[in-house]
Every structure is written in C-alpha cells, then in structure tokens.
Amino acid sequence: MAVKSIKQRMIGFILGVCMLMLEGCSKTPGGDQYPYSGNGWWKSAVAYEIYVKSFCDSDGDGVGDLNGITSKLDHLKELGAGAIWLTPCYVSPQADNGYDIADYYNIDPAYGTMDDMERLIKEAGDRDIRIVMDLVFNHTSVENEWFRESRSGKDNDKSDWYIWEDPKPDGSAPTNWRSIFGGSAWEYDETRGQYYLHTFLPEQPDLNWANPEVRKALQDIAGFWIDKGVGGFRLDAITYIKKPEVFEDGKPDASDGMAGIHAMTANTEGILDYLHEFKANVQEGTDIFTVGEANGVSPSDLKNWIGKDGVFDMVFEFGLVNIDLPDESNWCRRREWKLSEFKSFFSENLEDSDEAGGWFPVFLENHDQPRSIDHFMPGDGDRIAKGKALAVLLLTMRGTPFIMQGEELGYVNVDWPDIDDYNDISTKNHYSFALEEGYTEEEAMDGVHHFARDSARTPMQWDDSANAGFTTGDPWLPVYPDYQIFNRSSEKKDPDSVLSYYIRLAGLRREHSELSEGSYEDIMPDDECIFAYTREHSGKKATILINFTGSEVRYDADLVKDAVCLTDSAGEDRPGVLSPFEAVIYESGE
Numbered sequence: 115m116a117v118k119s120i121k122q123r124m125i126g127f128i129l130g131v132c133m134l135m136l137e138g139c140s141k142t143p144g145g146d147q148y149p150y151s152g153n154g155w156w157k158s159a160v161a162y163e164i165y166v167k168s169f170c171d172s173d174g175d176g177v178g179d180l181n182g183i184t185s186k187l188d189h190l191k192e193l194g195a196g197a198i199w200l201t202p203c204y205v206s207p208q209a210d211n212g213y214d215i216a217d218y219y220n221i222d223p224a225y226g227t228m229d230d231m232e233r234l235i236k237e238a239g240d241r242d243i244r245i246v247m248d249l250v251f252n253h254t255s256v257e258n259e260w261f262r263e264s265r266s267g268k269d270n271d272k273s274d275w276y277i278w279e280d281p282k283p284d285g286s287a288p289t290n291w292r293s294i295f296g297g298s299a300w301e302y303d304e305t306r307g308q309y310y311l312h313t314f315l316p317e318q319p320d321l322n323w324a325n326p327e328v329r330k331a332l333q334d335i336a337g338f339w340i341d342k343g344v345g346g347f348r349l350d351a352i353t354y355i356k357k358p359e360v361f362e363d364g365k366p367d368a369s370d371g372m373a374g375i376h377a378m379t380a381n382t383e384g385i386l387d388y389l390h391e392f393k394a395n396v397q398e399g400t401d402i403f404t405v406g407e408a409n410g411v412s413p414s415d416l417k418n419w420i421g422k423d424g425v426f427d428m429v430f431e432f433g434l435v436n437i438d439l440p441d442e443s444n445w446c447r448r449r450e451w452k453l454s455e456f457k458s459f460f461s462e463n464l465e466d467s468d469e470a471g472g473w474f475p476v477f478l479e480n481h482d483q484p485r486s487i488d489h490f491m492p493g494d495g496d497r498i499a500k501g502k503a504l505a506v507l508l509l510t511m512r513g514t515p516f517i518m519q520g521e522e523l524g525y526v527n528v529d530w531p532d533i534d535d536y537n538d539i540s541t542k543n544h545y546s547f548a549l550e551e552g553y554t555e556e557e558a559m560d561g562v563h564h565f566a567r568d569s570a571r572t573p574m575q576w577d578d579s580a581n582a583g584f585t586t587g588d589p590w591l592p593v594y595p596d597y598q599i600f601n602r603s604s605e606k607k608d609p610d611s612v613l614s615y616y617i618r619l620a621g622l623r624r625e626h627s628e629l630s631e632g633s634y635e636d637i638m639p640d641d642e643c644i645f646a647y648t649r650e651h652s653g654k655k656a657t658i659l660i661n662f663t664g665s666e667v668r669y670d671a672d673l674v675k676d677a678v679c680l681t682d683s684a685g686e687d688r689p690g691v692l693s694p695f696e697a698v699i700y701e702s703g704e
C-alpha cells in the first residue's frame with residue numbers, strides 16, 4: 115500500500131541526502147533554531163498548543179480563526195515556540211468543538227480558508243515555527259460523507275467503514291459499554307436497524323480500522339497535509355482505534371450497570387500493527403514528528419510505542435494529569451496525592467522513554483485538562499508565584515515542553531456557579547452522571563470546578579480592552595473576568611509577571627544546552643515538599659529546586675555549593691532556603 119505522493123518521496127530523498135551530509139555535525143535539519151545534537155528537530159523545540167476557537171478572532175464573529183493566529187506569531191516566537199499544535203480546524207458541525215470532523219480536506223469557514231492555512235504555514239515557517247495538525251482518526255462526525263453513506267443501508271461501499279452491530283435479542287444495545295462522555299457507547303440507527311459504536315459522543319461514530327480501505331483513506335489525509343507543508347501530527351484518541359474481536363458486556367463499574375469503554379477498548383492486542391503500517395506509509399522518509407494521545411499506555415509499554423521500534427516520536431501518557439482522578443468517569447472521586455508520586459511519574463516515563471530510544475512530551479495542561487496552578491498547586495497562595503514555579507518545571511524537564519495557550523499568562527480554572535454557564539458537553543455529562551450516582555448538587559459542581567474542560571478554553575486575554583482584545587464581537591465563551599490584570603499586554607510590560615518569566619526561561623533553555631539535552635536525575639525522590647533534580651550535559655550541571663508548598667522550606671545548601679544562580683522565581687537567591695512556591699535554577703561546571 116503506497117500512499118506517499120511524489121512530493122513526499124522527493125522530500126524523503128532530499129532529507130536522506132541532507133542527513134548523510136550532516137552526519138558527524140551537531141546540527142539537525144532544523145538549523146540553528148534547533149541546536150539539539152540528537153536527530154529530531156522537535157527535541158529542542160518548545161511546542162505551543164492553540165485552541166483555535168479561543169486564540170484570536172480576526173473577523174469579529176466571536177470565534178478565533180487562522181488569520182488571528184497568523185497575526186500573533188510574534189508572541190509565540192518570543193516564547194521560543196518551534197512548533198504550534200492546532201486543535202482541529204477542519205470542517206465540523208462542532209458537536210465536540212471540532213473533534214467531530216465532517217471534511218478532513220477543508221478548513222471550517224468559521225476558521226478561514228485553505229489560503230489562510232497556507233499563509234499561516236508559510237508565515238510560521240518564516241519564523242522557524244512548524245504547524246502540527248490534530249488528526250482525529252478514531253472517529254468522524256455523523257455529518258461526514260463516509261458516515262452518511264455507511265448509514266444509508268447495509269449494502270453500500272462504505273457499509274463496513276464504521277462499527278455496526280445488531281441489537282441484542284431484546285432490542286437493546288449490543289453491550290453495556292458507557293462512552294467516555296457518558297451514556298451508552300451505542301446509538302441505534304433506524305435505517306440500518308443496527309447500532310453504531312461511539313467511544314465519545316453519539317455525533318462521533320468510530321471508524322472501523324479493521325477495514326484496509328479506511329486505513330488507506332486516513333493515510334491519504336495525512337499525506338495531503340504533509341504536502342501542504344505541516345511539520346507534524348498529534349494523533350487524537352489513538353489508543354481506541356482497535357476494537358476487540360468479540361463484543362461482550364463488561365463488569366459494571368457504577369450504579370448505571372454499565373462498564374466504561376476505556377477498559378474494554380483502550381490499547382488492545384493488535385493495535386500496533388495498524389500504527390506500524392501508518393508509520394511506514396506516512397511518516398518514514400519525512401521529517402514530520404508525531405505525538406500520540408495515548409490514554410491507556412503505561413510507562414512500561416512505552417518501548418512499543420515510541421523510539422526506533424515504536425510507532426510515534428512521543429506519546430502523551432496520562433499518569434500525571436490523572437494523579438488525582440482514579441476513575442476518569444467520576445469527577446467527584448478525587449484522591450489526595452503526594453509529591454513523591456508526582457515525581458515518580460517523571461522518573462518512570464523518562465527512564466522508559468530513554469530506554470525505548472524515544473522522547474518525552476512534557477505537559478501540565480492541555481485543552482482537556484484543568485489549569486495546572488489549580489491542579490498541581492491547589493489551595494491558598496500567590497498564583498503568580500505558582501505559575502512561575504510550574505513554568506520552571508515545564509521548561510527545564512527533560513523532553514519537549516508543550517505550553518497550553520494561557521498557561522504562560524498564569525491562568526487559573528473558571529469557577530462559574532451554574533452548570534448552564536459551561537459549554538463543554540462532556541462537562542455537562544459528567545455533572546449529570548454525578549447526580550445520577552447520588553452525589554449532591556454541591557459535590558457535582560465541585561467536580562466541575564476542578565475538572566471542567568472549559569477552564570482551558572476561555573478566550574485568550576491579549577489586553578485590557580473589551581473582551582480582552584480577543585474579539586470585537588460576542589465571544590463564543592465568556593472571557594475570564596481577571597483579564598484586566600492577566601493579559602498579554604500588561605504582563606509583557608511587567609518584569610515580574612508570569613509571562614516575562616516564561617520568556618526568560620525560554621531564553622535560558624536556548625542558552626544552556628543542559629536544560630534541553632541534559633540527562634535527568636531526581637535528587638530528592640522522597641521529599642514531599644521540594645521537587646529537586648539535575649540536568650547534565652557537556653560538563654555543565656543544572657540543579658533545579660521547586661517548592662511545591664505554601665511555606666518556607668529548607669534543603670542542604672551543599673547541593674548548590676559553588677554553583678551560579680541562573681534564575682530565582684522569587685528574586686531572592688538564598689541557597690538552602692525556598693520561600694513559598696519558589697523555584698530556582700543553579701548551574702555548575704566548566
């Protein structure tokens with residue numbers, strides 16, 4: 115099965131020649147911007163996630179768009195971004211804000227045109243920034259032509275492109291599986307007299323990857339975007355693509371008698387065969403990078419997913435973001451966690467990624483997660499200090515940092531009082547599920563305040579003008595009221611802001627190669643207050659210490675003896691002492 119276009123093959127050939135010429139040289143094809151001495155331009159890049167709908171609206175319709183992004187590229191450049199991950203901007207009815215795609219080959223008119231996309235790719239490229247597209251390949255929208263045809267009867271060319279099953283003898287759904295967004299994972303279709311499977315919303319029917327025509331069609335889409343000049347892909351919900359051979363009820367895990375679909379279909383036997391085929395037909399011979407959203411892949415399984423023998427360059431593993439959530443379907447069952455557990459997430463993932471010869475994407479937030487200040491440094495305390503401390507972690511951990519838009523401005527969670535104030539459908543479903551499970555209204559809203567995806571999706575706050583300079587129209591989601599203080603323009607002028615600190619850290623990361631390339635060692639794994647680690651490279655050692663508590667804490671000052679303080683988030687530099695939520699970076703060596 116050959117899907118690479120002539121242009122792709124030529125790029126592959128030219129790249130091969132370039133790689134030969136570069137052998138023995140310490141620069142990768144990315145040029146000076148990406149000084150990482152191992153292969154892969156993305157290893158030393160900072161990646162920035164844009165929630166397209168909320169970033170910048172250029173035409174006043176209240177919805178962010180591609181031209182808005184192009185107009186803000188210099189902001190991203192200042193943060194050292196080498197890659198921008200765009201959430202889906204293809205034609206979509208927006209049941210899940212674009213993660214329900216009706217046409218993979220065109221841009222949704224709300225976001226602009228293909229010309230706008232080509233201009234964005236070009237202008238970003240001029241600044242050494244590559245565009246990473248979100249490939250939503252586990253499912254499509256119900257409005258996708260493929261699904262329309264498939265549901266039109268049992269006898270059409272695409273009848274087997276989705277997962278269709280007969281009802282049980284009593285007419286009920288084929289299995290008791292609960293979708294990730296709540297309710298049955300099966301939807302009945304009158305015309306076919308069958309149910310189709312949807313891991314997420316009923317508007318997001320799952321594709322049948324067992325059908326080689328489906329796989330070929332998806333590879334063609336990726337090839338189309340590579341030809342447009344994108345630099346990489348994020349593979350959405352990719353661990354769910356392989357369904358079991360037989361559909362059977364699972365053990366109920368809640369009072370609704372259902373079993374969460376995650377336990378039934380995530381990372382099942384045989385999934386990697388499909389993904390190896392995708393890698394061989396799409397990725398090999400190009401310099402695009404891939405990152406899979408890999409809920410259900412544990413650190414010990416990383417060797418099969420990343421590196422030379424794996425299928426992607428990196429995967430987003432979920433251990434850290436779920437540290438307080440033992441059961442993703444129940445937002446009311448939060449658990450207390452210890453800093454030592456938080457640290458072991460990094461140690462385990464880094465060890466297993468390195469062993470696999472793969473790479474690690476560092477992320478504390480994304481468009482599905484709460485804001486990290488509230489998530490990982492909850493409770494009282496100065497939010498600016500917390501934002502800076504987490505910035506140190508994000509930008510000095512070994513791996514490629516992914517900044518979620520707004521994280522660099524120190525955003526916190528929204529705390530809207532009423533469930534009707536929220537937009538995200540999964541948030542509404544989690545709320546209803548909590549009430550059905552017998553939690554009180556207050557408990558259900560507490561879960562919403564902690565985990566609502568809207569917190570990561572409010573409009574970007576550019577300045578203190580109306581609607582934070584995001585739009586001249588009515589924003590599709592309310593701008594957070596703190597925008598008069600926390601906005602790009604004010605923070606840029608304030609040397610003590612979270613944004614100024616991000617810019618400073620991005621510069622340090624560029625100037626001190628140990629911060630991007632260095633080895634990683636957790637030097638105080640059992641300490642429950644301080645996260646302390648070293649990064650070593652080319653005779654230099656950086657020692658990073660972050661106080662995760664709201665109290666002053668002490669550590670052995672000998673750890674940083676004879677070292678120079680590169681930065682101190684509190685501006686104090688007191689070796690051996692950290693004030694509340696303070697982070698420091700020391701450097702020693704020749």
Ligand code: GLC
Pocket residue numbers: 210213214250314350351407481482
């Ligand atoms: C992924 C996306 C999320 C989306 C879901 C369904 O988890 O990150 O936003 O709702 O897939 O596509």
